[in-house]
Amino acid sequence: MMFNRYGGITLSLFRIVVGLxxxxxxxxxxxxxxxxxxxxxxxxxxxxxxxxxxxxxxxxCGALVMTGLFTRVAALLASGSMAYAYFVVHQPQDLLPLRNGGELAALFCWSFFLIAVLGPGTWALDALLRRPAEAHDQAGAPAPAPAPLRRSARVD
Incomplete structure (x- = not known):
């Protein structure tokens, strides 16, 4: 499937641009x-x-998300700050984002929420820090664990 092949890289590019x-x-x-x-x-x-x-x-949070370090926590904090900005600053002026100037706050809020849920993608410092602990395939997904060694039946 095409998403499996390019999903991690695409998510990384999205995260980098939004963080920047x-x-x-x-x-x-x-x-x-x-x-x-x-x-x-x-x-x-x-x-x-x-x-x-x-x-x-x-x-x-923008720098952390951009580099992919502590991505989920930084993205969740950034998302919450943009939700606060929308509901406290923009929404009291008018209900609709097009009329209250809150489109950017809403877009950042949902973009960071998506990053917090999906993770940093393939190209991230988080992935480098976790790499020694577990093996990964090229798409960034954890590789299946090797089968446990079995003792062979002993023949005398």
């Missing part, structure tokens, strides 16, 4: 680069709730 974009949001808000916080050209005020803390989550 999230990291850019954190950098923009925290340090004022790439147009700054909400396009103002400025950084969020140090320790200001919720902007600076959201930027910290975006920066750290």
């Amino acid at each position: 974009l999230f990291t850019f949001h954190g950098l923009a808000t925290m340090f004022g680069v790439f147009g700054g916080h909400r396009g103002t050209g400025r950084a969020a005020e140090l320790l200001a709730w919720p902007n600076w803390w959201a930027a910290l989550i975006q920066l750290v």
